[in-house]
Amino acid sequence: MAxxxxxxxxxxxxxxxxxxxxKETDLQVVVSATTELKPxxxxxxxxxxxxxxxxxxxxxxxxRDFRDSYIPPFVPGQPIEGFGVSKVVxxxxxxxxxGDLISGFTxxxxxxxxxxxxxxxxxxxxxxxxxxxxxxLLGMPGFTAYAGFYxxxxxKKGECVLVSAASGAVGQLVGQLAKLHGCYVVGSCGSxxxxxxxxxxxxxxxxxxxxxxxxxxxxxxxxxxxxxxIYFDNVGGDMLDAAILNMRIHGRIAVCGxxxxxxxxxxxxxxxxxxxxxxxxxxxxxxxxxxxxxYPRFLEHVISYYKQGKIIYxxxxxxxxxxxxxxxxxxFAGTNVGKQVIRVAHE
Amino acid sequence: MAxxxxxxxxxxxxxxxxxxxxKETDLQVVVSATTELKPxxxxxxxxxxxxxxxxxxxxxxxxRDFRDSYIPPFVPGQPIEGFGVSKVVxxxxxxxxxGDLISGFTxxxxxxxxxxxxxxxxxxxxxxxxxxxxxxLLGMPGFTAYAGFYxxxxxKKGECVLVSAASGAVGQLVGQLAKLHGCYVVGSCGSxxxxxxxxxxxxxxxxxxxxxxxxxxxxxxxxxxxxxxIYFDNVGGDMLDAAILNMRIHGRIAVCGxxxxxxxxxxxxxxxxxxxxxxxxxxxxxxxxxxxxxYPRFLEHVISYYKQGKIIYxxxxxxxxxxxxxxxxxxFAGTNVGKQVIRVAHE
Ligand SMILES: NC(=O)c1ccc[n+]([C@@H]2O[C@H](COP(=O)([O-])OP(=O)(O)OC[C@H]3O[C@@H](n4cnc5c(N)ncnc54)[C@H](OP(=O)(O)O)[C@@H]3O)[C@@H](O)[C@H]2O)c1
Ligand SMILES: NC(=O)c1ccc[n+]([C@@H]2O[C@H](COP(=O)([O-])OP(=O)(O)OC[C@H]3O[C@@H](n4cnc5c(N)ncnc54)[C@H](OP(=O)(O)O)[C@@H]3O)[C@@H](O)[C@H]2O)c1
Numbered sequence: 001m002a003x004x005x006x007x008x009x010x011x012x013x014x015x016x017x018x019x020x021x022x023k024e025t026d027l028q029v030v031v032s033a034t035t036e037l038k039p040x041x042x043x044x045x046x047x048x049x050x051x052x053x054x055x056x057x058x059x060x061x062x063x064r065d066f067r068d069s070y071i072p073p074f075v076p077g078q079p080i081e082g083f084g085v086s087k088v089v090x091x092x093x094x095x096x097x098x099g100d101l102i103s104g105f106t107x108x109x110x111x112x113x114x115x116x117x118x119x120x121x122x123x124x125x126x127x128x129x130x131x132x133x134x135x136x137l138l139g140m141p142g143f144t145a146y147a148g149f150y151x152x153x154x155x156k157k158g159e160c161v162l163v164s165a166a167s168g169a170v171g172q173l174v175g176q177l178a179k180l181h182g183c184y185v186v187g188s189c190g191s192x193x194x195x196x197x198x199x200x201x202x203x204x205x206x207x208x209x210x211x212x213x214x215x216x217x218x219x220x221x222x223x224x225x226x227x228x229x230i231y232f233d234n235v236g237g238d239m240l241d242a243a244i245l246n247m248r249i250h251g252r253i254a255v256c257g258x259x260x261x262x263x264x265x266x267x268x269x270x271x272x273x274x275x276x277x278x279x280x281x282x283x284x285x286x287x288x289x290x291x292x293x294x295y296p297r298f299l300e301h302v303i304s305y306y307k308q309g310k311i312i313y314x315x316x317x318x319x320x321x322x323x324x325x326x327x328x329x330x331x332f333a334g335t336n337v338g339k340q341v342i343r344v345a346h347e
Numbered sequence: 348m349a350x351x352x353x354x355x356x357x358x359x360x361x362x363x364x365x366x367x368x369x370k371e372t373d374l375q376v377v378v379s380a381t382t383e384l385k386p387x388x389x390x391x392x393x394x395x396x397x398x399x400x401x402x403x404x405x406x407x408x409x410x411r412d413f414r415d416s417y418i419p420p421f422v423p424g425q426p427i428e429g430f431g432v433s434k435v436v437x438x439x440x441x442x443x444x445x446g447d448l449i450s451g452f453t454x455x456x457x458x459x460x461x462x463x464x465x466x467x468x469x470x471x472x473x474x475x476x477x478x479x480x481x482x483x484l485l486g487m488p489g490f491t492a493y494a495g496f497y498x499x500x501x502x503k504k505g506e507c508v509l510v511s512a513a514s515g516a517v518g519q520l521v522g523q524l525a526k527l528h529g530c531y532v533v534g535s536c537g538s539x540x541x542x543x544x545x546x547x548x549x550x551x552x553x554x555x556x557x558x559x560x561x562x563x564x565x566x567x568x569x570x571x572x573x574x575x576x577i578y579f580d581n582v583g584g585d586m587l588d589a590a591i592l593n594m595r596i597h598g599r600i601a602v603c604g605x606x607x608x609x610x611x612x613x614x615x616x617x618x619x620x621x622x623x624x625x626x627x628x629x630x631x632x633x634x635x636x637x638x639x640x641x642y643p644r645f646l647e648h649v650i651s652y653y654k655q656g657k658i659i660y661x662x663x664x665x666x667x668x669x670x671x672x673x674x675x676x677x678x679f680a681g682t683n684v685g686k687q688v689i690r691v692a693h694e
Contacts, residue, residue: 069625240620256624258620258621267618267619267621268616269617269618270618271614271616272614273587273602273614273617274605274614276602276632277603277605277633278416278632278634279632280633280634280637282629282631283629283631284623284628284629284630284631285622285623285626285627285628287624
């Protein structure tokens with residue numbers, strides 16, 4: 001019988017269900033478990049060492065005790081899970097060998113036992129592309145931008161595009177794709193540092209800090225005197241309402257996220273719905289997962305754009321699992337500048 | 348010089364701009380004008396005797412002092428205008444000859460001088476089709492149902508369809524087209540008489556009186572245990588919000604009208620917008636006028652259905668211009684049972 005290799009396993013535990021905005025204290029970093037670095041024989045599973053973990057706003061939805069969603073809630077007392085980039089360290093599955101790099105669902109911990117492989121992708125190391133990009137530019141958020149912009153927004157050259165949470169994981173790519181498509185692009189974001197990034201690094205035509213605008217309606221009229229053709233909505237709430245009021249005839253709204261809703265069970269209302277009729281607006285909610293068949297095409301396009309220097313991608317990298325709770329809750333305060341990632345271990 | 352033929356001209360005058368729900372006293376029936384039964388020579392205009400006038404909810408929008416809409420406001424002190432069926436009695440336009448029947452924009456008065464002919468259709472009398480149908484089943488409301496259902500709802504056989512204001516001018520045809528398409532169709536309406544009509548005359552699968560439901564959400568769950576694929580929304584407000592909550596994945600909402608909004612400048616909010624994302628709902632506002640190229644096909648289809656007895660059409664006919672103010676404001680109280688028409692003169 002082979003010798004057992006046991007290691008300590010630091011974990012980020014989900015303490016219990018949450019209403020409203022998550023707080024750091026809803027998560028707890030513990031070193032509770034020791035893990036064998038090999039999966040049980042015959043399990044078909046494999047053990048990974050997590051390198052990068054992704055902080056994504058949708059995870060808040062899994063902190064509610066609400067089972068009627070497209071994804072089940074987290075289990076109190078267990079590590080939360082999310083997208084990550086990991087290295088296989090032990091395997092009972094012939095497809096995934098020690099040393100392989102993978103991207104997909106994993107636990108917020110140092111080591112995870114993976115048995116569900118449906119949504120996993122193997123990652124081929126590429127000296128030109130940071131591994132962490134596989135949870136950002138080339139991962140779920142990047143794909144959301146791609147599918148949402150091309151498949152939901154029906155963009156045309158020369159159209160006027162508004163993106164909210166514009167410097168974030170999804171928004172920064174939406175804006176750059178829209179610019180490459182020949183659109184006029186304005187981003188809204190929550191700090192002057194982000195305004196500067198959008199204008200001077202990410203190539204947006206204009207950007208503004210919504211926190212400094214007394215009237216969102218007036219801000220939108222300033223940047224879109226002729227109205228908005230496409231609103232890529234990452235925030236919901238007041239910005240959505242103001243955008244509806246400023247849409248052009250036959251405008252399209254891709255409803256991607258509602259990160260501004262402090263409390264999903266008691267949301268604010270959207271009051272300007274009548275404009276949907278008078279301006280014949282199409283407002284369409286979407287989930288990136290519905291477009292997963294486009295993933296190969298997405299990777300090809302976006303990798304090519306990136307290697308040609310036509311797009312850039314800004315990450316906000318936190319070091320160590322200890323920083324995970326604050327990095328995660330920071331999403332809802334806008335502390336992240338770019339895609340929020342946690343480095344769990346150095347490659 | 349020819350002799351002048353002067354007649355008295357009863358008119359329904361727009362007294363002034365209105366906020367909120369129109370009242371009978373916002374309109375006034377007067378016999379102020381005498382009209383010559385001949386248009387001015389060289390004007391290219393023609394004079395019509397109005398036979399039927401259509402009461403349409405959108406007209407409320409023209410009673411507001413709001414110029415930024417797709418249609419200008421009514422002029423205070425002048426007769427209001429709307430769709431009608433009229434007979435040419437004098438003409439300076441070779442295309443429209445005395446005796447011709449036309450359908451299109453006209454004034455709410457006995458005689459109107461018509462100079463804009465873009466939106467007019469000549470009506471060929473057909474013994475099987477009441478003339479008044481040209482402002483209902485075969486007019487703008489019928490066309491709205493047709494364009495909205497086929498072009499906006501993307502219906503599929505077997506899908507579950509909710510129609511609000513279901514016994515009205517638009518709703519009754521939407522429901523019947525949906526049945527002919529092989530859908531399961533439920534109508535909401537505001538009285539037990541209308542429930543009975545929907546179930547027993549118009550062939551809806553189910554119908555309910557929203558005024559008797561303590562919880563619209565519970566009512567929709569009762570009729571759509573598996574959820575709603577298509578909501579054809581004629582009313583907005585609470586029913587729209589409850590429908591959003593009960594949509595199925597990839598459901599579609601055709602936003603046709605908001606007749607339940609008592610005050611368009613201070614609307615209630617739609618709170619369940621988050622469901623657009625989790626259920627990937629497409630919510631699309633539309634105006635029938637965008638689809639006008641489909642009018643000939645619409646007429647062909649609907650006339651054929653009607654002549655085959657596959658659809659029926661219920662009208663609520665008021666007699667005389669004197670009844671016009673109450674007929675019109677009745678739209679917003681639900682007093683009309685079927686398409687509200689005013690007979691101005693017998694054919
Ligand atoms: N439909 C899908 O399939 C799908 C997939 C992925 C993501 N999403 C959604 O897309 C949105 C963006 O996700 P992401 O990963 O790119 O996150 P992100 O933008 O990188 O991070 C969240 C950002 O939201 C902004 N924010 C937080 N609270 C706000 C508030 N009250 N009002 C306005 N903005 C606020 C903050 O930026 P500021 O400093 O600029 O305020 C924060 O940096 C989220 O709503 C997410 O749920 C949807
Ligand atoms: N988008 C377009 O191109 C277009 C074109 C034509 C019409 N429309 C819209 O389509 C809708 C239906 O028009 P229509 O001509 O067929 O009118 P209709 O249904 O014949 O008449 C209006 C009906 O609305 C209902 N109603 C009134 N107040 C209500 C309230 N507070 N809550 C719920 N229902 C209420 C009443 O029926 P109940 O007794 O059942 O409540 C009333 O009979 C209107 O909103 C209209 O503006 C849109």
